[in-house]
Amino acid sequence: MSLGSANRILRLCADDGLAEGFRLTPQGYAALEPYKVDNAIIMAAGISARFAPLSYEKPKGLFEVRGEVLIERQIRQLKEAGITDITVVVGYMKEAFFYLEDALGVNIVVNPTYATRNNNGTLMQVADKLHNTYICSSDNYYARNVFEPYQYQACYASVFSEGETAEHCVECSSRGTITHVQQGGAGVWTLLGYAYFDVSFSQAFLDVLRREYYRPETAPKLWEDLLAEHLRELPPMMLDKFEPGVVYEFDYLSDLCAFDRDFMANVDSAILDNICRTLACEREDIVDVEPVKAGLTNLSVLFSVHGVRYVYRHPGDGTEEIVNRRSEAYALRLAKRLGLDDTYVFAEADEGWKISRYVDGCVSFDYRNPQHVRGALELVRCLHESGETSPWSFDFAQETQHVTKLLRDKWYPFPADFDALSERIAGIAQRLAAEGAAPVMCHNDFYGPNVLVGPDRMHLIDWEYAAMGDYGCDLGNFFAQGSGYSVAESVAVLELYFGRPATAQEVLHCLACTAVVGFYWYVWAMYKESQGNAMGEWLYKWYRSAIEYANAVDALRGSGKFPYEPCALSDVWMGKEAE
Numbered sequence: 001m002s003l004g005s006a007n008r009i010l011r012l013c014a015d016d017g018l019a020e021g022f023r024l025t026p027q028g029y030a031a032l033e034p035y036k037v038d039n040a041i042i043m044a045a046g047i048s049a050r051f052a053p054l055s056y057e058k059p060k061g062l063f064e065v066r067g068e069v070l071i072e073r074q075i076r077q078l079k080e081a082g083i084t085d086i087t088v089v090v091g092y093m094k095e096a097f098f099y100l101e102d103a104l105g106v107n108i109v110v111n112p113t114y115a116t117r118n119n120n121g122t123l124m125q126v127a128d129k130l131h132n133t134y135i136c137s138s139d140n141y142y143a144r145n146v147f148e149p150y151q152y153q154a155c156y157a158s159v160f161s162e163g164e165t166a167e168h169c170v171e172c173s174s175r176g177t178i179t180h181v182q183q184g185g186a187g188v189w190t191l192l193g194y195a196y197f198d199v200s201f202s203q204a205f206l207d208v209l210r211r212e213y214y215r216p217e218t219a220p221k222l223w224e225d226l227l228a229e230h231l232r233e234l235p236p237m238m239l240d241k242f243e244p245g246v247v248y249e250f251d252y253l254s255d256l257c258a259f260d261r262d263f264m265a266n267v268d269s270a271i272l273d274n275i276c277r278t279l280a281c282e283r284e285d286i287v288d289v290e291p292v293k294a295g296l297t298n299l300s301v302l303f304s305v306h307g308v309r310y311v312y313r314h315p316g317d318g319t320e321e322i323v324n325r326r327s328e329a330y331a332l333r334l335a336k337r338l339g340l341d342d343t344y345v346f347a348e349a350d351e352g353w354k355i356s357r358y359v360d361g362c363v364s365f366d367y368r369n370p371q372h373v374r375g376a377l378e379l380v381r382c383l384h385e386s387g388e389t390s391p392w393s394f395d396f397a398q399e400t401q402h403v404t405k406l407l408r409d410k411w412y413p414f415p416a417d418f419d420a421l422s423e424r425i426a427g428i429a430q431r432l433a434a435e436g437a438a439p440v441m442c443h444n445d446f447y448g449p450n451v452l453v454g455p456d457r458m459h460l461i462d463w464e465y466a467a468m469g470d471y472g473c474d475l476g477n478f479f480a481q482g483s484g485y486s487v488a489e490s491v492a493v494l495e496l497y498f499g500r501p502a503t504a505q506e507v508l509h510c511l512a513c514t515a516v517v518g519f520y521w522y523v524w525a526m527y528k529e530s531q532g533n534a535m536g537e538w539l540y541k542w543y544r545s546a547i548e549y550a551n552a553v554d555a556l557r558g559s560g561k562f563p564y565e566p567c568a569l570s571d572v573w574m575g576k577e578a579e
Contacts, residue, residue: 035150037196038085038131040078042106043122044071044138045091045114050251052291052301053271056314059093060250061138063267065260071097071138075104078134081147087129088138089122091115115532117219120226124213130202135195135223141248141259146193154201155238157193159247165190168224170239177236181228189239191224193247200235208233253289271353275312278346278355281305302358309360310345315352321406322399322527323464325352327392331466334388334441340379340460343452361455365448367483370573376451376478377497379460384440384471394444394467396476396513396520397429403523412530425519425546428512428553432470435509442469447481472513479510480518480545482538487552488567490514495569507562512553518545 017027048060061071071088078086087107090097091114100106113121123130134147146157156178158170169185170178181191197205205223208230212218218226227234250256257263264272264283272283279285285305292300292311299314315325329349335341347354366372404422407414443450444465452459475497479490494502494510502510522542525535555563 035152035198036132037081037083037147037149037151038133039129040083040086040134040136040147041123041126041129042071042074042086042088042136042138043119044097045089045094045111045122046119047092047114048139049291049299051253051256052299053289053303053312053314054253054267054269056299056301057269057271058096059090059138062096063256063263065141065250065256065263070141071100072104074136074138074140074142075100075106077142077145078136078147079104080145082149083134083147087126089125091122116534118222120209120213120218120221120223123223124209127206127209130197130206131199133197133202135197137194137249139250140193141250142193143246143248146242146246151196151198153238154196154198154235155240156191156195157247158189158239158241159192159244160241161186161188161190163187167192168222168228172239176238178231178239181224181231189241192249193242195237196240198235201237204234271312271314274348274353275303275305275310275355279305279310309358311343311356311358313354313356320352322403322524323352324392324467325349327390327394327467328464330390330392331441331443331463334390335383335460335463335466338382338386338388340383341463342457343459343461356461359452359454359459363453365451365453367448367485368573372451372453373493373572374496375453375458376446376448376460377493379451379458380443380446380474380478381497383443383460384474386441388441390441390467392467393439394442394465394469396444396469396473396516397426397433400425400516400520400523403520403527407523407527407530410530412526414526421519421546421550424550425516428550429516432472432509432512432516437470437472437509439468440471442466442471442474444469444473444477445481446474446477448483470513472510473517475510476514476517476549479514480542480549481521482541485572486564486567487511487548488562488564489572491562491564492567492569492572504562508553508556511549511556515546515549515553518542518549522546 017025044059044061048055051060054060054063062069064070075086084105085107086105087109088097088100089109089111091111094110098108101108109125111122111125113125123135132151161167161169164184164186165188166184167190168181168183169188169190171180172189173179205227208226209223212226227237248259250259264286272286275281275286276283286303288302288304288309290302292302301312301314303310303312315323325347326349329347332341332344332347332354336344343356343359345355345357365376443460443463444467445462446460450460450462452461475494479485479493483490485493490511491502491507494507498506519542522539525539525542529535529539552563
């Protein structure tokens with residue numbers, strides 16, 4: 001605004017009795033009242049998976065950056081602007097934020113949907129608080145105080161991106177109102193930092209949110225996605241443009257380290273200490289950090305030290321109830337010695353973390369590839385025939401009872417057929433126990449994703465459940481956990497394990513083990529869902545395996561004949577070249 005324009009506005013305000021010189025009159029303050037900011041919402045519920053591994057230890061908003069805790073700095077800036085009604089919405093590691101209530105006088109609201117919804121769930125939790133409201137993220141850093149006690153209308157902070165960006169990018173009208181929002185772009189203004197909702201915008205946005213909220217496709221969306229999709233239904237939102245160096249958002253650890261070069265040296269992190277101690281390195285040697293999305297049980301992150309790529313595995317919530325970490329550490333050392341898992345570097349038995357060497361150039365295991373299947377079965381047969389033993393054992397039937405009890409203690413709502421299926425599987429397990437198969441060292445989670453198909457060799461990884469057990473349960477894992485095999489195809493594949501066609505007794509034994517194993521993982525999946533981890537199609541796959549293989553066992557025991565059309569081993573490869 002030019003000096004002339006400012007003087008003209010001052011004269012108009014004075015003529016209307018709103019100002020005297022450079023000061024507002026009581027009438028002036030009364031005129032501003034509709035534009036006064038009522039409150040602020042700080043979103044702090046997210047897991048911040050992209051900030052791994054440090055987000056495994058504490059929420060991102062609680063890290064200290066340039067001498068100040070991110071969320072504390074933002075709360076102080078809001079209060080300096082006269083905004084004292086501040087609500088922090090928490091979810092992941094929520095208890096870590098509770099101190100803010102007494103220390104800085106904020107309100108705490110718990111978002112129970114943080115693990116299953118994106119930040120649209122956070123705004124729904126505070127729907128009654130959306131008026132003239134700043135919407136903030138706990139992990140933003142403002143180099144100067146950008147908040148104001150009064151705002152004329154809804155707006156969103158924005159920073160110009162010269163290069164490619166994955167942020168929400170916007171187009172504006174000549175008046176500065178947002179006309180289009182899209183994900184990604186280059187040479188564009190991006191939504192970065194706070195948003196401000198005025199009363200009319202809050203009401204209109206809540207109408208959209210309530211209408212869209214219960215649609216399944218809405219759960220993973222950011223609230224900004226809803227803004228983009230329903231922009232024409234909402235009152236105008238201005239773009240509040242900032243010059244470079246004012247608004248910062250740290251999506252990845254590398255972003256923060258670039259902003260605060262002392263961060264890695266100063267941050268309180270047992271994970272970084274574990275890596276440094278194990279690999280004999282300094283914190284600044286840990287580079288190229290990125291999260292790993294794979295894995296159903298734990299949290300993992302990739303990183304490099306001195307040009308070598310590693311994986312750090314952090315134990316997931318609730319795993320202490322179902323995983324014996326001492327048994328795992330023992331099995332990992334054994335697997336390394338046998339040459340089955342050359343990726344192992346170190347595992348801490350008490351805390352459950354592990355460091356492995358990353359194998360580059362791997363391809364996904366293919367159950368329809370004869371070389372993959374043959375190689376995997378050779379690995380597990382080598383384990384079974386090694387003569388190695390463990391002080392620990394893993395009985396799938398007993399472990400199923402253990403996990404079922406954990407669920408009953410949580411008052412988990414079991415499906416209507418659960419008790420009948422449980423009793424049926426227990427009967428199959430009792431017959432297996434009566435057969436008295438000699439226990440051998442087993443992997444107990446032997447399936448495709450745990451077989452690394454590297455450029456030079458295969459590795460059998462993830463030994464969390466490894467202990468003494470029934471050899472048939474490893475084969476049962478291989479079949480039940482997403483192989484896509486029919487029962488007949490599973491029987492045909494047994495030939496690759498035994499090196500000959502399986503006997504009728506071996507077939508019955510392995511099918512029975514598959515039913516028991518499938519049921520265990522079905523119950524395990526329900527336990528993981530009770531912990532807030534969506535299992536998706538896996539839960540159904542394991543349920544169907546339990547039923548289909550139990551049906552095969554019952555039919556075979558009833559008639560003494562295999563109840564399915566025989567399948568040749570060559571038919572398993574579905575047209576792929578067989579050996």
